[in-house]
Amino acid sequence: MSRKKIVTIIILILGFGGLFAAYQTRDQTSGKNEAITAVGSTALQPLVEAAAEQYTNHHPNATINVQGGGSGTGLSQIADGAVQMGNSDIFAQEKSDINSTKLVDHLIAVEGIAPVVNKDTGVNNLSQQQLIAIFTGKITNWQQVGGKNIKITLINRTMGSGTRNTFEKYGLKGKTSATAQEQDSSGTVRQIVSTTPGAISYLALGYVNDSVKPLKLDHVAPTKTNIQNNSWPIWAYEHVYTDGPATGLTKQFITYLNSKEIQTHLFAKMGYIDVDSMKYQRNWQGQLSKE
Amino acid sequence: MDNKLKQQLHTKSKTAKYEQRGKLASIMMLVLIMVVVLGIIGFILIKGTSMFFNDKIKISDFLFSTFWNPGGKTPTGNPAVGALPMIVGSFSVTLLAALVATPFAVGTAIYMTELSSKRGAGVLQVVTELLVGIPSVVYGFIGLTVVVPAVRHLFGGSGFGILAGTIVLFVMILPTIVSMTVDALKSVPNHYRQASLALGATQWQTIWKVVLRSASPGILTAVVFGMARAFGEALAVQMVIGNAALMPHNLVSPSATLTSVLTAGMGNTVMGSLQNNALWSLALLLLLMSLFFNLLIHLIGRKGAFKK
Amino acid sequence: MIDNQRKNKIALMMIHFITLVVVLILALLLIDIFSRGLPYVNWHFLTGASKPFQAGGGIGMQLFNSFYLLILTMIISFPIALGAAIYLNQYAKQNWVTSVLRTSIEILSSLPSVVVGLFGFLLFVIQFGYGFSIISGALTLTVFNLPLLTRSIEDSLAGVDKAQLQGGLGLGLSKFETIIHIVVPAALPNIISGVILSAGRIFGEAAALIYTAGQSAPQLDFTDWNPFNAASPLNPMRPAETLAVHIWKINSEGIMPDVTQQSAGAAAVLLLAILLFNFLARFIGRRLFMKMTSAKAK
Numbered sequence: 035m036s037r038k039k040i041v042t043i044i045i046l047i048l049g050f051g052g053l054f055a056a057y058q059t060r061d062q063t064s065g066k067n068e069a070i071t072a073v074g075s076t077a078l079q080p081l082v083e084a085a086a087e088q089y090t091n092h093h094p095n096a097t098i099n100v101q102g103g104g105s106g107t108g109l110s111q112i113a114d115g116a117v118q119m120g121n122s123d124i125f126a127q128e129k130s131d132i133n134s135t136k137l138v139d140h141l142i143a144v145e146g147i148a149p150v151v152n153k154d155t156g157v158n159n160l161s162q163q164q165l166i167a168i169f170t171g172k173i174t175n176w177q178q179v180g181g182k183n184i185k186i187t188l189i190n191r192t193m194g195s196g197t198r199n200t201f202e203k204y205g206l207k208g209k210t211s212a213t214a215q216e217q218d219s220s221g222t223v224r225q226i227v228s229t230t231p232g233a234i235s236y237l238a239l240g241y242v243n244d245s246v247k248p249l250k251l252d253h254v255a256p257t258k259t260n261i262q263n264n265s266w267p268i269w270a271y272e273h274v275y276t277d278g279p280a281t282g283l284t285k286q287f288i289t290y291l292n293s294k295e296i297q298t299h300l301f302a303k304m305g306y307i308d309v310d311s312m313k314y315q316r317n318w319q320g321q322l323s324k325e
Numbered sequence: 326m327d328n329k330l331k332q333q334l335h336t337k338s339k340t341a342k343y344e345q346r347g348k349l350a351s352i353m354m355l356v357l358i359m360v361v362v363l364g365i366i367g368f369i370l371i372k373g374t375s376m377f378f379n380d381k382i383k384i385s386d387f388l389f390s391t392f393w394n395p396g397g398k399t400p401t402g403n404p405a406v407g408a409l410p411m412i413v414g415s416f417s418v419t420l421l422a423a424l425v426a427t428p429f430a431v432g433t434a435i436y437m438t439e440l441s442s443k444r445g446a447g448v449l450q451v452v453t454e455l456l457v458g459i460p461s462v463v464y465g466f467i468g469l470t471v472v473v474p475a476v477r478h479l480f481g482g483s484g485f486g487i488l489a490g491t492i493v494l495f496v497m498i499l500p501t502i503v504s505m506t507v508d509a510l511k512s513v514p515n516h517y518r519q520a521s522l523a524l525g526a527t528q529w530q531t532i533w534k535v536v537l538r539s540a541s542p543g544i545l546t547a548v549v550f551g552m553a554r555a556f557g558e559a560l561a562v563q564m565v566i567g568n569a570a571l572m573p574h575n576l577v578s579p580s581a582t583l584t585s586v587l588t589a590g591m592g593n594t595v596m597g598s599l600q601n602n603a604l605w606s607l608a609l610l611l612l613l614m615s616l617f618f619n620l621l622i623h624l625i626g627r628k629g630a631f632k633k
Numbered sequence: 634m635i636d637n638q639r640k641n642k643i644a645l646m647m648i649h650f651i652t653l654v655v656v657l658i659l660a661l662l663l664i665d666i667f668s669r670g671l672p673y674v675n676w677h678f679l680t681g682a683s684k685p686f687q688a689g690g691g692i693g694m695q696l697f698n699s700f701y702l703l704i705l706t707m708i709i710s711f712p713i714a715l716g717a718a719i720y721l722n723q724y725a726k727q728n729w730v731t732s733v734l735r736t737s738i739e740i741l742s743s744l745p746s747v748v749v750g751l752f753g754f755l756l757f758v759i760q761f762g763y764g765f766s767i768i769s770g771a772l773t774l775t776v777f778n779l780p781l782l783t784r785s786i787e788d789s790l791a792g793v794d795k796a797q798l799q800g801g802l803g804l805g806l807s808k809f810e811t812i813i814h815i816v817v818p819a820a821l822p823n824i825i826s827g828v829i830l831s832a833g834r835i836f837g838e839a840a841a842l843i844y845t846a847g848q849s850a851p852q853l854d855f856t857d858w859n860p861f862n863a864a865s866p867l868n869p870m871r872p873a874e875t876l877a878v879h880i881w882k883i884n885s886e887g888i889m890p891d892v893t894q895q896s897a898g899a900a901a902v903l904l905l906a907i908l909l910f911n912f913l914a915r916f917i918g919r920r921l922f923m924k925m926t927s928a929k930a931k
Contacts, residue, residue, distance in 0.1 A: 053860075060861035071765065076592070076886045083849065084685040099872055101765055101847050102882070104592020106601070116759050131598035187483045193394065194593035194600060213394075215485065215567045215579050218589035219885030221892070222564055225469060230483060240888050304686050304888060340807045347809030348724060354716025355725075355734070358783060361776055362737050365744070365752055432651030440648065449652075450826070451911055452659050458833030458907040459666070460877040461840075462884050463900045467665060496658060503655075504830050505785065508823050512792025527641035543788060546739075550781065553743030559840060560881065584745040588840060591747055608748045615743035619736055 068283040069097035074108015074121030075196060076219065077238060078272050081143065081304060082121060085296050089287060096283055105196050112137060112275045118284045120275040123196020125318035140274045140288050143297070143306040146239045147201055147268045148248040148256035150224075154231055157181040159250040165205060168234060171212035176232060184232035188214035189223055191236075200270040201236045203320060205251075236268075240305030258307055264314045264322065271316070272306070366612065373609025376602035382406055387606060393570035393586070395603035406603050408583070408610060410572045415582040415614065417487050417573065418562065419555045422494035427548055429495075430502035431537075437503075438510040439532055450507065453500040461497075465564035468493040473565055482577035485567030490582070493565050497558060498551035505550060509543025510536060545626040549619055556615050559588035583607045583614075663904070670901025673894045679902065682852055683879065688891040692899050694850035697866055698767070698873035699906065702846060703835050705771040705869065710778050711828065715817075717779075718786035723798075723812055735784075742780035746841040749777045754844035765872040770846025777841050778831050785827030789820040818925035825918035829911055836907050839881040847872035848882050876903045 072082055079102045086098035103111075105122040109132050112120025123145075126134035149165060151157060155176045160168070167173040168186060177183045190211055191198035195218065202211060217223050220241040227233045228245035239256060242248050248256055251266070260266035280288050290296060297308035314322050337345070376382050382404055390407025392399040399405045437446040472492050477484030513536050521531040537544070559582075567579025570586060587607045594601040681691020725731045753773030763769045793816050801811030817824070850873065853866045860867040874882070880899045883892050 056859045057861050060859055079848070080685045080886060080888055087685065097851070099765060099847070099851075100849050101872070102592075102886070103844060106594040106596075107592050107844075110596040111759075114759075129595050129598070131595045185483075192589045192593055194590060196593075210397075213569060213571055215569045216581075216586075216589060217563070217568060218592070221883070221885045221887060222465075225466075225884075226564075229470065229474065230485075232483075243890075340810065344807035344809045347807075347813065348720075351716040351720040351724065351809075354713045355720045357713055358717045358738065358779055359734065361779065362741050365741060365749070365776065366737065368752055369744075369748065429651055429655050432648050433655045436648050436652040440645065441652075449656070451908070452656075452663070454826070454829050454833055454911055455904060455907055456659060456662065456833075457830055458836040459662075459904065460837040460880055460900070462877075462881045462896075463666065463903075466884065466896075467662070471665075496662065499655065499658075501830070504826065505788070508785065508788055508792065508826065511823065512788070514794065527637050529641040529644040530637065533644070546784065546788070549739055550742060550784070553739065556743040557745040559745050559747060584747075588745060588747040591751065608744070612740060612744065615740045616736070619739055623736075 067095050067097055069099060070118040070283050070287065071099040071101065072108075072119035072121055072274070073101045073103050073111050073117045074119075075105045075123045075272070076102040077123055077145070077196065078121040078142070078274075081272070081301060081306065082119075082274070082291070084300055084304070085291055086287070088296070088300070089290050096287075098283075098287060106194060109275065112277055115277050118276065119288075122273045122275060123270060124199050125271075125273065126275060127318040128199065136278055137275045138277075138279055140276065140280070140292075141271045141309045142274050142291050143272045143301050144261065144269055144309060144312055145272055145306055146256055146258075146261040146266060147197060147205070147236050147270070148239060148242060149201075149205065149234060149236045149251070150227055150242060150246040150248050152227055152229075152231055152233045153245075153247050155181045155184060155234075155247075157249065158247075159253055161252050162205075162207070165249075165251065166207065166209055169206055169211045170209055171214075187230055187233045188212065189226055189230075189233055189235035190214050190216045191223065192216045192218040196270065197236065197238060201268060205236065205268045238305070242305075261307055262311055262313055269307075271309070369605065369608050369612055372602070372605035373612075374606070376406070376599065376606045380404075380599045380602060382599075382603075387603075388412075391572050395600040396598075406606075408607060410570050411581050411583045411586055411607065412610070412614075414487065414566065414573060414580040415556065415584065415611070418490045418494060418566065418582055419552050419618075421487070421491040422498060422555045423548060423552045425491065425495045426498050426502055426551060430499055430547070430551070431506055431544060433503050434506035434510055435532055435537075437507055439528070439536065450504070453503050456496075456500040457504070461558060461560035464493055464497055465561035468561060468565040476577060480577050482575075483567070483579065484577065485565060485579045486575070486577040487566065487573055487580055488576040490562050490566035491576075493561050494555045494558060497561060498554050501554055502547045502551040505547035506540075506544050509540040509547060512543065513540050542626055545622050549622050552618055552622075553615060556611060556618075557584055559584040563589055583611045587611075666897075666904060667901050670897040670899070673898035674902055678898055683850060684889060686888050688889055690889065690895060692876060692879060692895075692902060694853055695874055695876045695879045695899070696902065696906065697853070698846075698850060699836060699875040699877070699903075700910075701866065702767055702770055702774065702842075702873060702875055703832055703910070705767060706774040706778060706835055707828070707832065709771060710775040710782060713775070714779055714782040714786055715824075717783050718790055719812055719817075721783070722787045722790040723808070723816070738780045738783060742784075746777060746838060747843075749773060750841035750844045752776070753841065758845055764870065765845065765847030765849075766870045767846055767873045768869040770842050770873065770875075771869075773841055773845040774835050774838065777838065778835060781834070782827060782831045785830065786820075786824050789823035789827060790816060792823060793819045814925075818922065821918060821922045821925065825914055829914050832910055832914070833907055836875075836903065836910070837877050839875075839877045842875060842878050843881070846875065846878070848874050848878055850874040850879070876906070 083100045086100050108120035108122050111117045113132050126132050126137050164179050174186050223235045227235050254265050256266050261269050386403050387406050391409050392405040392407045394405040397405045437449050472489050473484040476489045517535050521535045563585035568581045568585050569579040570581050573580035587604050590604050678691045680693040684690035757763050757769040757772050797815050801815040854864040857865045859865050880896050884896050
């Protein structure tokens with residue numbers, strides 16, 4: 035046998051031996067660990083991720099794996115039973131292709147959505163009629179609504195996005211926006227609105243910062259109080275769906291998400307509103323009911 | 326003794342066995358790649374045609390209509406699945422980017438292999454390889470903060486459009502084409518150059534008539550891969566082209582490419598729904614278009630090679 | 634003759650000019666990225682864990698994940714690409730079958746990475762049950778990486794002088810031995826540059842990994858190198874957000890106040906990491922080249 039062959043064999047033995055030894059000495063407690071995966075809405079992801087981090091700090095045996103992928107992915111995967119939690123910005127019933135009968139909805143938070151414009155438009159307030167006219171392409175210059183002489187550039191979220199869905203349903207009273215630029219993330223929308231003269235779009239309140247200007251609608255500002263008593267109508271629930279009633283770690287974690295600590299401290303810091311503080315409730319057809 | 330000799334003659338030598346095993350291993354690898362390639366192509370074929378079979382959409386509605394709103398209807402009542410704006414967008418951005426990038430890339434590659442010192446070429450090579458690894462998002466971000474405003478000031482409009490997309494893609498595919506062209510030029514044997522120079526040709530004549538000619542298949546491959554990258558690029562293009570499913574009427578009007586619409590919409594649609602199937606049909610279209618480009622370029626390459 | 638000389642001068646000047654333009658573009662791009670990002674890079678940023686919404690997060694896990702994923706992908710994809718390239722270049726007859734093979738490999742590389750990502754998601758994450766993990770990511774990146782790598786290795790092999798192969802055969806070596814011991818070493822420098830090129834793409838890839846390796850970077854225990862433990866950095870079954878995915882994520886949905894600085898800093902670090910890998914690969918390549926080709930460098 036050549037020396038080369040012997041060396042190869044020794045390396046192989048050492049490699050497999052090492053792997054075997056590693057397997058034998060692996061952390062046995064990890065067998066007791068429970069791991070769950072959440073997939074879906076990119077908007078909900080930072081929220082759930084932050085909560086998961088706090089939760090696993092107290093419960094070191096739990097692994098909560100939070101992924102994005104979009105609401106559509108979240109709903110398809112939870113309907114297929116491929117994951118434990120499906121995050122979504124919209125009601126499962128609104129996506130007609132999802133078999134929503136066995137899905138259980140957990141409302142996690144409320145997000146308010148505000149129209150935002152580039153700072154140079156010279157407009158602070160719009161009537162809802164004007165907003166609809168702008169988004170359907172009937173008003174094309176800011177001058178027509180009392181602003182500067184700048185062309186209006188529409189920026190939409192992608193078709194099927196939860197934010198767009200909510201905005202068209204409650205901000206545009208169900209009208210479909212004209213075909214225009216479409217971006218698939220809040221960060222990009224904010225970036226484009228802040229750098230493009232005359233741009234208008236919409237953002238969840240958590241993403242509004244001082245690089246863009248949120249608009250008042252019929253002189254109502256998009257604030258927490260106005261959303262709680264529904265004088266600001268453009269808001270939606272953030273959902274976590276489970277396949278059948280939640281069990282085990284999933285159940286514990288969803289209870290944790292609905293706890294006072296998370297709802298009023300963590301979510302408020304991130305610009306979301308806790309579900310219990312809402313004075314009104316809404317079902318998936320958009321009908322309001324008083325708490 | 327006789328038996329031993331017989332045995333020796335009948336068994337394969339060590340070298341022959343080694344050869345057989347090596348050849349088998351390499352063919353297995355190729356088979357593996359083919360399984361992967363066919364797997365993906367089959368996957369896209371099934372997903373991409375299900376819109377036509379399951380949802381009964383006419384292919385003509387898909388290819389020639391200009392209304393893109395899967396699930397909705399066009400003003401005339403047909404299903405709004407028209408991919409024409411994106412087809413035009415993808416074609417123009419890719420072709421323009423390749424047209425602009427090729428001379429720059431080939432020029433740079435010539436400089437690196439034929440003219441510059443070894444050290445200069447080395448630095449350039451490291452820099453181009455560095456650029457391949459910049460994530461698309463970063464390119465998109467720079468495009469958004471530098472290219473779009475520049476286009477807006479120079480050419481008017483909102484700045485978003487095919488022109489901005491072309492500029493960003495030009496920079497993105499440059500490293501791929503340069504690096505592969507350099508490899509192609511390097512594999513031209515040195516005695517070709519020496520022979521040409523010895524015949525009294527100038528350096529330029531040698532480069533133009535000998536080096537580029539004999540490297541042309543490799544250069545074409547480089548361009549094909551550059552165009553492939555441009556075709557498949559999503560995140561950066563999406564940020565600067567405007568990503569609006571409208572027919573582009575000039576170079577600075579917002580438009581969209583197949584890839585940008587596909588990537589932006591994928592996560593928001595439910596698998597198996599019409600909206601989702603329409604996106605997979607875009608992927609299939611992309612595959613067919615890149616096949617077409619590929620064949621076209623090789624055809625041109627073969628024509629060029631005949632004249633040699 | 635004079636005319637030819639002048640033509641020669643003008644053409645060479647044009648080439649210099651073109652190169653200058655390209656160099657300027659590339660330099661401005663690099664300066665832009667570094668000047669935006671480097672001011673935020675410090676030790677804490679390089680080693681700390683990222684934070685979901687507060688300021689002051691780091692990219693330590695993501696940096697490690699990027700390298701680990703790259704190495705794993707290369708270990709899987711390099712032998713496959715090398716074997717296939719050897720067959721295509723040395724054994725296969727140049728007929729329509731091989732040209733169909735080549736074409737299908739080429740068109741695969743034009744697929745948007747999100748399509749490859751979803752393919753990987755449905756196959757590796759769901760079907761094989763690997764979950765959102767490094768191994769799913771590495772397999773998906775292999776799919777994504779194979780066309781370019783195979784093609785560039787094949788080109789490198791084609792660049793080797795045919796006399797080398799004949800020399801080996803003439804010495805009585807079998808064809809495969811000649812290829813492994815003579816042709817491949819001779820093509821090594823070009824193979825290395827192909828590897829670096831595809832490594833760059835792996836480093837920068839985001840869309841294919843979003844659905845496979847995932848977008849979360851759990852805290853790792855860097856004292857535990859047992860690949861079977863959940864918190865071990867080497868565990869291939871854990872979700873692993875890479876640097877490029879991280880940049881994409883905070884740019885799209887990040888709500889931390891310092892999101893611009895975070896993403897600029899991460900981009901600069903990513904470039905430095907590629908640079909580091911580049912030098913490393915070249916160094917190892919040169920060492921290998923010396924060892925494999927000249928007898929005295931043993």
